[in-house]
Amino acid sequence: MQEQIVFEDNHLLVINKKAGQLVQGDKTGDLSLLDLIKDFIKKRDHKPGNVFLGLVHRIDRPTSGLVIYAKTSKALTRLTQMVKNREIKKTYWAVVPKIEIPKSQRLVHYLKKNEKNNKATVFPKPTEGAKEAILNYEIIKTLDNFQLLEIDLETGRHHQIRAQLAKIGVPIKGDLKYGSQRSNPDGGIHLHARKLEFQHPVTTHNIRITAPVPQNDPLWKACED
8 A cells, every 4th residue: 555655744645546446435345445545544553543534536446546535624625625616636648549639629528427327428519417528638649559648627527538538539448438449457447647736735835746657557658658
């Protein structure tokens, strides 16, 4: 667990999540990062009672990268409000097929979550029950069969990046749910929460964090080189 911690102080803990890890418990009953971190802190710091840890935001289970947890209730309250106010800048990396698309583009769609199949349906214009989804991408690297996109989110919708990229014809590598041709060996997808920028919720410091890509994946390493 220690090797996954990329930032920690008295109020915050930021983890570089592995693809496949759950950020918090769900109906699968699988052990979540929230539980693993609590257990780790309890043992490391020799805490006799319960460990307070609050999840600030989520990323999908097959996605890797940065997740913020709050170690105090004050930090949790303020960070939750900052998420609502879109005061936390999130940058993602996505590996998609080498298909011709504009080098950079602002995508605006309307997403509606289908609870039954846990999937987002994408509409080109306002639709009843659908929420506006906006992202900006730029192609930052081209490889033999793939290209690497850097993505800045303006909104944070369910499966937003996955659904919007699939809509323009470039599904994320390994993402069978949104049209990728084949799965990845680890069951993850090539979407990585790469950077976070925000003002510390308790101090006045600006926090800027970059997460290394999964080091056991040759394609990811080629993207980072």
